[in-house]
Amino acid sequence: YIITPYLMPDEEFEQTIIATAKRGVEVKIYTPSVSDFVAADMIVKSHYRALLEAGVKIFEFRKGFIHSKVFLSDDTKAIVGTVNLDNRSFLYNFEDAVYFYKASVIDDIKKEFDDNEENYIEITTDNISTVREAGGNILKSLEGLL
Numbered sequence: 001y002i003i004t005p006y007l008m009p010d011e012e013f014e015q016t017i018i019a020t021a022k023r024g025v026e027v028k029i030y031t032p033s034v035s036d037f038v039a040a041d042m043i044v045k046s047h048y049r050a051l052l053e054a055g056v057k058i059f060e061f062r063k064g065f066i067h068s069k070v071f072l073s074d075d076t077k078a079i080v081g082t083v084n085l086d087n088r089s090f091l092y093n094f095e096d097a098v099y100f101y102k103a104s105v106i107d108d109i110k111k112e113f114d115d116n117e118e119n120y121i122e123i124t125t126d127n128i129s130t131v132r133e134a135g136g137n138i139l140k141s142l143e144g145l146l
Contacts, residue, residue, distance in 0.1 A: 001071070010087055021051070027055070028059065032065045062120060078106050082095045
């Protein structure tokens with residue numbers, strides 16, 4: 001499970017997510033329905049279609065913007081911190097995170113995901129914002145600058 005306000009993986013990371021989903025692993029990604037930056041929002045949505053077609057489940061927060069950055073894997077590992085899922089965070093910013101392994105807090109993190117699903121709308125290939133998706137495909141060339 002991934003929750004991030006800026007889903008802007010590079011090609012290699014996106015292909016890793018796709019390959020993981022195609023192997024049958026349940027991959028869920030949670031993003032805001034409204035971003036604090038329109039261009040970033042468009043780029044985020046431009047990644048949806050390929051991920052959805054691979055079997056990734058994508059959810060948008062109904063109530064607007066979320067700024068959480070949480071990764072949960074296999075109910076045994078979690079990362080919580082300031083790391084956005086974009087090249088700027090990976091390459092330029094001094095991000096910080098805490099890695100948990102088999103810690104009791106992981107149950108709380110999983111519960112937070114599960115208990116809040118009613119606050120999200122599931123995105124499908126039928127309800128993607130095609131305007132945002134098209135704009136994002138154009139803006140992808142600027143992705144490293146955002």
